[in-house]
Amino acid sequence: MSKARLVITALFVEGQSAAEVARRYGVHRAWVYKLKARYLAEGEAAFEPRSRRPKTSPGATAPATVELVLRLRKQLAEAGLDAGADTIGWHLQHHHQVRLSRATIHRILTRAGAVVPDPGKRPRSSYLRFAADQPNECWQSDFTHYRLRGGRDVEVISWLDDHSRYALSVTAHPRITGPIVVSTFLETVAEYGIPASTLTDNGMVYTTRLSGGKGGRNGLESELRRLNITQKNSRPNHPTTCGKVERFQQTLKKWLRAKPTQPTTIAELQALLEIFVDEYNHRRPHRSLTHRATPATAYTTRPKAGPTTDRTSHTHDRVRTDRLDDTGVVTLRMNGQLHHIGIGRTHARTHVLLLVQDQQIRVVDAATGELLRELTLDPDRDYQPTGRPPGPVPKKNR
Known part of the structure; x- marks a missing residue:
């Protein structure tokens, strides 16, 4: 017998007060009154399990967005293109200015029956992947x-x-x-x-x-x-x-x-x-x-490789991936010294590629390929500010 039935029995059969029942069964008196009112209104239905789901879900995905996800899934699949959660998320962000996590998109597809589980499929993480570091390298x-x-x-x-x-x-x-x-x-x-x-x-x-x-x-x-x-x-x-x-x-x-x-x-x-x-x-x-x-x-966003005889052996070339901080700055170590390169707050937390050839630096948006900044590093400065050509600070006229 559930505790709810014991409480109702004590109230209506034994005639005990709510305070006595609360002390007897170690529950809060407010819950006893709530259960009593529910029993008077619903009868035996008061003992059925109740859903704990909130009446409102402010964080739930909007129905229009759910419909858009399913429509993109259908369009991509019918076109013979990849229609997984990652690809749908990319199209949402770049074509519809909507950001959804991969897990949210996958839940939407699963609830709609658009995903068929395949537990026997080999996970992607189990593959050993090899890729060239530069375009035209292979x-x-x-x-x-x-x-x-x-x-x-x-x-x-x-x-x-x-x-x-x-x-x-x-x-x-x-x-x-x-x-x-x-x-x-x-x-x-x-x-x-x-x-x-x-x-x-x-x-x-x-x-x-x-x-x-x-x-x-x-x-x-x-x-x-x-x-x-x-x-x-x-x-x-x-x-x-x-x-x-x-x-x-x-x-x-x-x-x-x-x-x-x-x-x-x-x-x-x-x-x-x-x-x-x-x-x-x-x-x-x-x-x-x-x-x-x-x-x-x-x-297009990385320097191209070429045959050995065509490569320049007198420059130090490298490619780095990084993310701008909250102030729109990225750090780069050159000759053992750390330098801070300002890009701008409008690009804060953007994932970028740094294409470095000696002191010539290009900062590129990793997702779109947009050139965010091109500069010649001033090795005598820690912070490389925007809006001024690199080099020594010109002396003010006295």
Whole structure:
């Protein structure tokens, strides 16, 4: 028997007063009066468990925001794009000026039945991830098959920047051959510069190292040697070494399958590929990039690497990630001395990249790629103020 029933029995059957019942059962007298009034009004229903949920929830997500989250989920999924909580949060912040935590978005999707739990799925934290430190430090390439409407098979070759996941070149061909690999590579070099290295599988269009020494170098290997580019190849039967470009191809095919009408010619397929590359590079946040930046932001905001012979060996180059403090200042250690660089209170707590080449410094918004400040560090000053060119303070006229 519950304590509530004991109290009611003592009040109405035994005829005890509220004060006596409170002392007898060690409860507050106000609760006894409240229970008595509830029993008189509701009868036996007074003993049913009551929800402790507050009558109002000022911190609850607004219904319009919930509807927006579900609408974004539907739009992204139908377009064949990633529609997870992180991606939805990025679109909310950048396109709708709404900030929601990943946990809140996930709860909204779960309550609406838009998320199906998969306990057997391997957690992302269990993967060992490797990425180049700079754009053009390494380009990955691979090609994949695609069947046009009508049954004709074609192939799509991709060149992807390892650091930023930026899709440098994605083109469709009847069949990928050695000359096509060389021509697409050189066209990409002409547009984006010479990379420091390449990473591919061991297909004969990329390398002849597993051909038993027959035929010498192929066309791509000869071009890489001519340009002083380091060639790297995955181990046989280890496709995960080139996992970034493999994953890119999965994303591409998912997007193509979501189109209401499939292409019938290579020209139609190429037109779709160009639309996808623009969406992927400029408007789709990438889950593996810092602050879920777009590949275009990650590619354009850092200095580019290049072949060893083209690198400058007389400067100290480095890249730092940091966050401005509450006053809009970031710290940088140079030659053992700590310097404070003012950016402005309007950018307080912004995540930034610091691109440092000796005393030349650029401070970039890590999420948007916006250049917040460019300066030459004055090594004789601790604080590097805004609004004045670096250097010694000019003497006032006397």
